[in-house]
Amino acid sequence: MSNLKIFSGRSSSYFYKNVIKHLKFKPGKCVFRTFSDGEIWMRYNENIRGSDVFIIQSTNAPAENFMELLIMIDAAKRASAKRVNAVIPYFGYARQDRKDQPRVSITAKLMANLLQKAGADRVITMDLHAPQIQGFFDIPVDHLYASGVFLKYFRKLKIKNLAIVTPDVGGIKMARAYARKLHADLIVIDKRRPKQNVAEVMNIIGEVKDKNILIVDDLIDTGGTFVNAVEALKANGAKDIYGACTHPILSGSAVERINKSSLKKLIVSDSIPLHHKSKKIEVLSVTDLFAKAIIRTNKNQSITSLFDVS
Numbered sequence: 001m002s003n004l005k006i007f008s009g010r011s012s013s014y015f016y017k018n019v020i021k022h023l024k025f026k027p028g029k030c031v032f033r034t035f036s037d038g039e040i041w042m043r044y045n046e047n048i049r050g051s052d053v054f055i056i057q058s059t060n061a062p063a064e065n066f067m068e069l070l071i072m073i074d075a076a077k078r079a080s081a082k083r084v085n086a087v088i089p090y091f092g093y094a095r096q097d098r099k100d101q102p103r104v105s106i107t108a109k110l111m112a113n114l115l116q117k118a119g120a121d122r123v124i125t126m127d128l129h130a131p132q133i134q135g136f137f138d139i140p141v142d143h144l145y146a147s148g149v150f151l152k153y154f155r156k157l158k159i160k161n162l163a164i165v166t167p168d169v170g171g172i173k174m175a176r177a178y179a180r181k182l183h184a185d186l187i188v189i190d191k192r193r194p195k196q197n198v199a200e201v202m203n204i205i206g207e208v209k210d211k212n213i214l215i216v217d218d219l220i221d222t223g224g225t226f227v228n229a230v231e232a233l234k235a236n237g238a239k240d241i242y243g244a245c246t247h248p249i250l251s252g253s254a255v256e257r258i259n260k261s262s263l264k265k266l267i268v269s270d271s272i273p274l275h276h277k278s279k280k281i282e283v284l285s286v287t288d289l290f291a292k293a294i295i296r297t298n299k300n301q302s303i304t305s306l307f308d309v310s
Contacts, residue, residue, distance in 0.1 A: 004298045005048050009057030011065040016056045018287035040068050049080040052298050059092035060272045070118040077119030086120040089271035090247045094129035112136035127218045127246040146246040146269045149284050151181050163187050163211040167229040178216050189229050209237030219247035223254035227261045234262040247271050
């Protein structure tokens with residue numbers, strides 16, 4: 001491993017500990033302070049000149065997590081790091097990837113610009129809300145998928161008469177991949193969203209009656225879309241209903257909604273911390289996947305093999 005140094009911001013310290021455990025690395029030395037007015041200060045407490053630096057930080061809310069990542073990148077660049085790699089398990093603001101209304105920001109593009117301006121040479125992330133966000137960057141972006149971890153879990157369950165459901169048209173490509181790997185049917189839910197964080201189920205495309213269901217999505221925020229989909233499927237004759245979601249934002253009363261729903265089990269990754277525990281929610285770690293991606297990147301090896309699911 002050539003001059004490899006791995007650090008973490010404060011939002012992903014739990015994730016970082018598991019990554020370096022997989023790699024049998026010692027924690028990188030850095031210190032953070034937050035002043036009384038909210039300003040963030042940080043310093044690397046070891047020499048990183050000429051090093052291949054990897055900084056792990058999910059940019060989930062609050063926005064200070066993204067600011068902290070930018071500060072870490074800038075500090076590493078000014079400390080003469082040879083290469084600075086931003087490892088972002090959850091890329092926040094990815095839902096704002098287009099100008100779908102007048103006078104709004106394409107914030108995902110703004111985030112990409114800020115990361116590059118701060119000095120990032122590469123980004124490693126997972127399950128972007130819109131894969132085309134990779135094109136917002138003029139630096140390499142390695143886009144990992146949690147599906148490999150989730151598929152192994154559901155294969156062990158050996159669920160019969162299974163159908164894969166996407167809660168919106170934008171998730172068809174992901175759902176189709178699950179359906180192909182699990183030899184399952186594909187169902188699409190057509191919905192209308194009257195305003196932000198409010199979703200109304202309109203139509204189910206496909207045969208649901210007497211089928212076991214797996215709903216796949218990249219993230220769940222308030223849980224409105226997800227729970228509406230669960231109840232609509234149940235009302236149309238579905239049997240056991242499972243969910244697989246990479247990024248468990250689960251803001252507001254999302255966990256309460258899920259607990260009260262007809263869902264049997266929701267599988268999520270540890271890309272962001274799960275603040276509210278539930279018997280219906282199980283966390284699978286993707287830290288091993290990121291550890292392998294970091295090593296392969298450092299050695300200038302292909303990471304394509306990490307996408308293969310046997």
